[in-house]
Amino acid sequence: MKNIVDIKNRIKSVKDIAQITRAMELISVAKMRKADERREHHDRYYRRIKSVIKDIFAHSPSIDHPYLKPAEGKGTVFIVIASDAGLAGGYNNRVLQLAEKEIAAAGSYKVFTVGYMAEEYLSVRGYATIDKFVYCSQNPTLDDIRRLAMSAIDYFDSGEADEIKIISTRTIKGHNTAISTRLLPLGKGDFEDAKPLADYKQILHFEPSAADFFNILAPQYVFGTMFNALAEAIRCEHSERMAAMGTATENAGQMIEKLEREYHRARQEKITSELAETSSSLRE
Numbered sequence: 001m002k003n004i005v006d007i008k009n010r011i012k013s014v015k016d017i018a019q020i021t022r023a024m025e026l027i028s029v030a031k032m033r034k035a036d037e038r039r040e041h042h043d044r045y046y047r048r049i050k051s052v053i054k055d056i057f058a059h060s061p062s063i064d065h066p067y068l069k070p071a072e073g074k075g076t077v078f079i080v081i082a083s084d085a086g087l088a089g090g091y092n093n094r095v096l097q098l099a100e101k102e103i104a105a106a107g108s109y110k111v112f113t114v115g116y117m118a119e120e121y122l123s124v125r126g127y128a129t130i131d132k133f134v135y136c137s138q139n140p141t142l143d144d145i146r147r148l149a150m151s152a153i154d155y156f157d158s159g160e161a162d163e164i165k166i167i168s169t170r171t172i173k174g175h176n177t178a179i180s181t182r183l184l185p186l187g188k189g190d191f192e193d194a195k196p197l198a199d200y201k202q203i204l205h206f207e208p209s210a211a212d213f214f215n216i217l218a219p220q221y222v223f224g225t226m227f228n229a230l231a232e233a234i235r236c237e238h239s240e241r242m243a244a245m246g247t248a249t250e251n252a253g254q255m256i257e258k259l260e261r262e263y264h265r266a267r268q269e270k271i272t273s274e275l276a277e278t279s280s281s282l283r284e
Contacts, residue, residue: 018252075108082118
């Protein structure tokens, strides 16, 4: 016969866990909405920069800039974005497995990690990291993003690396997917999806020059791409944590129902046993 007290204690324990997972689910819902709002506000600025740069390329196809130089195989700087905590379903696992695959294929590499989980995962597997940015992946400021981007760009500017990639997570067709995005060098194909600002076929020249415009906008675009990757990753993280906690709460509910059935069955068995003992003693 199962111990009724043990079953009751277990029911209470599972109910307590269900309350925690439900609270975490609601917190993730609120944070995901906030991340959506922040991403949408940034997207308007980011799309406008892409449109302006597309127009510059359309009217000044011969424009030259260090950020447009093709990669030559000197090495790759990776910026790996994960979370600062677990309990987010497969979010960290997917992005970190992709990062490990990309780094292994690169040969010569340097790694910057964003989020505690990225630093722990890569360091345990022997991948040396140049710098780590922990506890800023949840609510990064512009200063955080600028510091991270400039730390990586310094290697590109100095010629120690000829390519910078961001390993992060993006929602594609309703599914959160780990992706690799080239931050530098820039290519004209990066702006093909940008909407043109207007039909400027009659423009004869830029004042100041198109090169001057591009010199100003190129770093802003790089920072914007970095911010966009972080904002999207934060949204995906909370989306997956919300789903994971929702599933945990549902599983806890099913477990409680099962334990309550066991409790009533054990209680009934105890009552039946006590009645049988009482009846036996009366016959004696």
